[in-house]
Amino acid sequence: MRRVAVVFILIVCTVFVSGCWDKQEIEQRAFVYGVAIDLSEDSSTSNPEIKLTQQLIVPENLTNMGGGGGGSGPAFQNLSKTGKTLIDISRETIKLTSRRIDVTHLNVALFSEDVVKEPKMFEQLVDVFLRERDARRGIKLVIASGKAEELLTVEPEHEKIPAEYINKMLEETGNLAILDIVRVGDIQEKLLARESFPIAQLKMKNPKEIIYEGIAVYNGHQEKVVGTLKDEEAKGLSFFRGKRHTGTINIEVYRKPAAVEILKIKTKVTLKNKEMNNLKFLVNVDVNGLIAEQFGTENVMNEDVLREFENATREKVEEIMRKSVDTLQKDFQTDALGLGVHLKKFHPKLWESVKGNWDYGENYFSQSTIDINTDVTIETPGTINRTALGGGTK
Amino acid sequence: MKLQSEEGFISDRDIMIAVISNIIGLLTLTLPRLLAANTNSSDGWLAIVLGGGIVSFFAYIVSKIASSFPNQSFFSYASYLVSKPLAVFFTLMFTLQYLAIASFQVREISVLAHQYLFDQTPREVIALAFLLVVIYAVSGSHAAIFRLNVLFLPIIIGGLLILILLPLGFIRTENLLPVFQTDIKGYLKATYSSITSFMGFGIVLFYIALVKSPENTPKMAVRGVLVITFLNLLLYIVCIGVLGNLTTENLFFPSFDLSRTVDIPGGFFQRFDSILFVVWTMIIFTTALMAFDIAVMTLMMVFEKLKKIKVIFTLSPILFFISMLPKDYLELTKVSSVMSSFIVIYLVIVTILLGVAYKIKGGNQNA
Numbered sequence: 001m002r003r004v005a006v007v008f009i010l011i012v013c014t015v016f017v018s019g020c021w022d023k024q025e026i027e028q029r030a031f032v033y034g035v036a037i038d039l040s041e042d043s044s045t046s047n048p049e050i051k052l053t054q055q056l057i058v059p060e061n062l063t064n065m066g067g068g069g070g071g072s073g074p075a076f077q078n079l080s081k082t083g084k085t086l087i088d089i090s091r092e093t094i095k096l097t098s099r100r101i102d103v104t105h106l107n108v109a110l111f112s113e114d115v116v117k118e119p120k121m122f123e124q125l126v127d128v129f130l131r132e133r134d135a136r137r138g139i140k141l142v143i144a145s146g147k148a149e150e151l152l153t154v155e156p157e158h159e160k161i162p163a164e165y166i167n168k169m170l171e172e173t174g175n176l177a178i179l180d181i182v183r184v185g186d187i188q189e190k191l192l193a194r195e196s197f198p199i200a201q202l203k204m205k206n207p208k209e210i211i212y213e214g215i216a217v218y219n220g221h222q223e224k225v226v227g228t229l230k231d232e233e234a235k236g237l238s239f240f241r242g243k244r245h246t247g248t249i250n251i252e253v254y255r256k257p258a259a260v261e262i263l264k265i266k267t268k269v270t271l272k273n274k275e276m277n278n279l280k281f282l283v284n285v286d287v288n289g290l291i292a293e294q295f296g297t298e299n300v301m302n303e304d305v306l307r308e309f310e311n312a313t314r315e316k317v318e319e320i321m322r323k324s325v326d327t328l329q330k331d332f333q334t335d336a337l338g339l340g341v342h343l344k345k346f347h348p349k350l351w352e353s354v355k356g357n358w359d360y361g362e363n364y365f366s367q368s369t370i371d372i373n374t375d376v377t378i379e380t381p382g383t384i385n386r387t388a389l390g391g392g393t394k
Numbered sequence: 395m396k397l398q399s400e401e402g403f404i405s406d407r408d409i410m411i412a413v414i415s416n417i418i419g420l421l422t423l424t425l426p427r428l429l430a431a432n433t434n435s436s437d438g439w440l441a442i443v444l445g446g447g448i449v450s451f452f453a454y455i456v457s458k459i460a461s462s463f464p465n466q467s468f469f470s471y472a473s474y475l476v477s478k479p480l481a482v483f484f485t486l487m488f489t490l491q492y493l494a495i496a497s498f499q500v501r502e503i504s505v506l507a508h509q510y511l512f513d514q515t516p517r518e519v520i521a522l523a524f525l526l527v528v529i530y531a532v533s534g535s536h537a538a539i540f541r542l543n544v545l546f547l548p549i550i551i552g553g554l555l556i557l558i559l560l561p562l563g564f565i566r567t568e569n570l571l572p573v574f575q576t577d578i579k580g581y582l583k584a585t586y587s588s589i590t591s592f593m594g595f596g597i598v599l600f601y602i603a604l605v606k607s608p609e610n611t612p613k614m615a616v617r618g619v620l621v622i623t624f625l626n627l628l629l630y631i632v633c634i635g636v637l638g639n640l641t642t643e644n645l646f647f648p649s650f651d652l653s654r655t656v657d658i659p660g661g662f663f664q665r666f667d668s669i670l671f672v673v674w675t676m677i678i679f680t681t682a683l684m685a686f687d688i689a690v691m692t693l694m695m696v697f698e699k700l701k702k703i704k705v706i707f708t709l710s711p712i713l714f715f716i717s718m719l720p721k722d723y724l725e726l727t728k729v730s731s732v733m734s735s736f737i738v739i740y741l742v743i744v745t746i747l748l749g750v751a752y753k754i755k756g757g758n759q760n761a
């Protein structure tokens with residue numbers, strides 16, 4: 001009798017215990033690798049509508065192995081829908097895929113220029129990336145010139161998924177014109193503190209290539225992107241707050257072009273004048289570099305030549321830094337340099353009194369003086385002295 | 395009035411481990427938020443140190459009193475110190491309190507699992523599954539509970555260390571500076587929050603009766619509190635350094651979200667939050683387990699004739715019912731803050747009353 005009871009209980013258990021409410025078959029999931037957010041065509045200021053493009057992976061086409069049945073189409077599928085909230089749109093998309101959208105591996109979120117130039121829109125849209133439990137706080141946020149969805153259609157030479165191509169591009173640190181990439185987890189703190197910050201901007205150069213357009217500048221008080229630093233202005237900004245990113249700058253030595261590879265940038269800010277209306281900052285920049293290329297035929301073993309390289313680099317660095325400071329102070333009136341953060345860190349009392357009007361209203365940031373002092377050390381000349389003898393100056 | 399056949403089988407080191415595993419609990423998950431809400435930048439560390447200091451002091455007094463009555467239950471030495479009716483009242487209050495703590499843990503694990511792991515599974519089912527394991531563990535002997543603590547401790551500490559070490563590279567100094575910009579009121583509030591998170595030390599009142607030779611137990615209990623103070627301190631600094639003060643304030647479970655910030659390179663373990671979830675479940679399990687055990691134990695002290703298994707089976711449905719009472723997360727937050735205030739105040743009152751009575755009677759005259 002007892003034995004029968006035990007067997008009976010076991011049988012009942014197999015029916016009731018093995019169940020799983022949250023089972024998700026991997027075939028039933030649609031993995032999103034990248035999303036692009038645009039303003040919808042019929043959007044107006046009174047009734048903003050957004051267009052969300054999600055890049056889903058088509059696993060069958062991802063591997064090269066499938067000899068027979070596997071299709072040879074693209075390894076991704078872009079689905080666009082318009083609506084009011086991102087989640088709503090995303091749920092709508094399920095109808096198209098008949099699969100469950102899975103954002104666990106979402107890496108890149110692209111925002112079009114129109115979206116981020118609309119006040120408050122950016123912060124409203126970022127919310128869902130932070131709130132969604134499956135999304136990581138490491139999702140990279142970037143601005144796209146023009147239509148963001150177009151960037152997800154790029155067909156790179158050796159990458160099957162556009163979003164993955166963009167992600168790898170953002171992880172590449174050998175470009176001075178780009179700063180530390182903004183991750184969605186970091187942005188929450190900045191938005192909460194109403195801090196201004198720089199954010200990378202990308203552009204589709206041709207159907208096969210995406211390039212850096214520059215660095216967009218987000219103003220924490222106006223709650224929108226106020227402008228974009230391009231080319232040298234963008235590089236100049238890197239000398240203020242660049243930590244990870246290094247790259248080359250072009251200089252002229254004895255009227256011949258040359259390139260110096262920047263190895264290390266060390267920036268130190270000190271506050272020289274504490275008067276609210278006339279704050280004075282001194283920015284000390286230590287740059288370490290190596291000679292990457294020279295068109296001239298100088299003997300780089302010569303000390304004068306080396307000094308000349310260093311001077312040219314110093315002038316160049318100061319020039320481009322000055323350019324970005326001027327644009328930020330005069331045109332954008334937005335502190336993307338991180339001087340506000342410096343005040344907050346080291347002069348909290350002063351910061352309390354200026355923070356309401358830092359890069360807004362009175363705009364103490366634009367009124368302050370920023371002195372730049374650069375020190376360049378060329379560590380090595382590369383592996384050779386010179387390529388040709390020619391008529392070198394020294 | 396000895397606990398039959400169960401006395402004197404654990405060492406005082408086991409008490410330290412029990413204190414550690416009981417204090418690390420739900421509040422470890424939310425503590426950074428509570429501290430960040432009242433302090434600027436990384437100033438909350440001071441509140442943790444102060445809170446830890448105050449609690450170690452109380453833990454010392456409490457375990458000193460308890461250990462001077464070796465192998466006597468809380469009820470028996472409380473009766474001796476503050477008369478029997480008052481002791482009955484104290485003991486039953488503890489029953490209610492620990493029952494509430496246990497049901498709170500059961501509810502929170504289901505909320506947490508619901509939020510981060512299963513969104514389809516009904517909350518009640520998760521809670522029930524968890525509760526059944528707790529009931530099973532409580533039905534066994536006390537020895538089993540302590541062995542379980544010893545077994546879990548390395549995993550819990552290891553998990554916390556991973557949580558602290560992996561995001562180190564993401565710390566930004568701008569989040570940690572400036573220092574000492576908080577006003578006194580903020581410090582007081584934060585210190586209070588940190589004290590509430592340490593309240594797990596109360597278990598020494600009941601478990602010291604089981605210690606074989608409790609001479610060193612007070613020291614061990616204090617050591618347990620200090621270990622947690624240190625861990626909490628590290629966790630808090632990493633939390634603020636990585637997430638920033640304002641973000642920490644706006645996350646429901648900052649310690650958990652810390653693990654969502656980090657990507658481990660290499661792909662396979664790209665996300666380690668799911669692995670840490672196992673550790674959190676264990677952390678909450680030990681806390682719930684001991685809370686329920688003490689609820690059962692205190693009830694049996696007063697009503698000696700009851701059978702343990704019957705007490706457990708009567709309390710379990712009540713526990714489950716209480717845990718399902720709060721309607722939504724707002725109610726749950728309110729319940730949590732009222733409950734922790736009550737625990738703090740009650741424990742302080744009991745400690746002071748027992749301490750004063752202990753002084754007046756001049757220690758344990760029977761010993």
